[in-house]
Amino acid sequence: MKLAEIEFIRACLPESRTLFHYYKDRYAVMLLQWAGIDTIAGIKRSRYAPLLSRPPVREAVKLCGDGRWVPGRVREPWEESYAFRLTLGQWPMTEKVGAWQQTSRRQHNLVLQINFSGMHNSVFRTVFGDADWIFGTQAHPVSNRETTLSWVRLEIDLDASEALIEEIQNDWLRSAYSERRYHPHFVVTDENGRIAESMIRRRRVIPFDRYRSYVEQTLHPYRRLWDELTLSAALWFLRDELGIRRIFYHTVESGRFYKSMEKSHPPRSLYSTLPERFCFERTDEMPGFLHNLRHLRRQRKNGAPQLFFLKLG
Numbered sequence: 405m406k407l408a409e410i411e412f413i414r415a416c417l418p419e420s421r422t423l424f425h426y427y428k429d430r431y432a433v434m435l436l437q438w439a440g441i442d443t444i445a446g447i448k449r450s451r452y453a454p455l456l457s458r459p460p461v462r463e464a465v466k467l468c469g470d471g472r473w474v475p476g477r478v479r480e481p482w483e484e485s486y487a488f489r490l491t492l493g494q495w496p497m498t499e500k501v502g503a504w505q506q507t508s509r510r511q512h513n514l515v516l517q518i519n520f521s522g523m524h525n526s527v528f529r530t531v532f533g534d535a536d537w538i539f540g541t542q543a544h545p546v547s548n549r550e551t552t553l554s555w556v557r558l559e560i561d562l563d564a565s566e567a568l569i570e571e572i573q574n575d576w577l578r579s580a581y582s583e584r585r586y587h588p589h590f591v592v593t594d595e596n597g598r599i600a601e602s603m604i605r606r607r608r609v610i611p612f613d614r615y616r617s618y619v620e621q622t623l624h625p626y627r628r629l630w631d632e633l634t635l636s637a638a639l640w641f642l643r644d645e646l647g648i649r650r651i652f653y654h655t656v657e658s659g660r661f662y663k664s665m666e667k668s669h670p671p672r673s674l675y676s677t678l679p680e681r682f683c684f685e686r687t688d689e690m691p692g693f694l695h696n697l698r699h700l701r702r703q704r705k706n707g708a709p710q711l712f713f714l715k716l717g
Contacts, residue, residue, distance in 0.1 A: 422489070435639075444456075494515055495557050518554045553634075554572065554576070564691070568652040574630055580618075631674065632682075635682055651684075655711055687711060
């Protein structure tokens with residue numbers, strides 16, 4: 405995307421932070437609401453059939469004795485949901501885009517940032533103080549004002565109403581669950597509260613039990629749902645905020661091909677099982693903006709790898 409397009413989108417959307425609520429498996433309810441299929445039999449014949457096994461949908465099906473699918477019969481467990489603040493950014497932060505920055509067409513990406521809400525942040529600060537960035541990195545497209553759990557990089561063609569999900573990622577959980585006791589900004593005691601004096605060096609000392617409680621209790625729910633939450637927020641944003649319903653998503657192979665990722669390989673599941681869970685299907689089709697990319701003309705003579713595709717209702 406051109407920077408002017410990114411600024412246009414950011415200017416058109418509300419300046420206040422958007423709240424997005426998510427409970428486990430909410431994506432299944434969202435996709436079926438958008439699909440517009442009105443019978444259970446119709447769902448079973450469609451690409452959305454696997455969603456019938458997800459708990460909130462499965463319970464609703466029990467109430468559909470007449471065989472009709474009525475989204476209003478779904479009892480959504482909002483009491484089990486978590487709130488997240490959505491903000492927008494760009495990648496890269498620089499004016500020029502290099503090949504190493506892993507964008508498919510050497511232009512900027514719009515970034516949807518999924519940020520923790522106050523429920524998490526208040527617990528975090530009692531343990532770590534005001535270092536809101538401690539498990540993140542400013543080298544990635546995280547929010548400057550919020551505590552970012554994860555993000556999605558998006559390549560969007562507003563004229564064609566098409567989007568490509570370039571990347572889904574999080575630093576926060578990976579860093580926190582590495583269980584490093586020696587961090588550039590803090591050090592964790594052992595189980596008996598002891599620590600070598602030479603390791604402190606003006607770093608914050610975190611008691612072991614408080615660190616473990618934060619990781620095993622506070623972060624555990626987010627670890628269970630962060631990937632499906634992030635993709636759900638992206639689809640909601642593209643469909644309901646921008647009106648885009650033709651969504652492409654990189655496969656492992658297309659990510660390496662278009663983004664020059666010969667050495668840096670992300671977790672395979674994010675580009676295989678995750679989109680498949682959301683009913684994306686592999687396709688030889690590609691968004692219009694990937695045609696005739698000059699830096700890939702030679703490689704594409706041997707054929708381009710497939711992408712995932714989903715058309716939202």
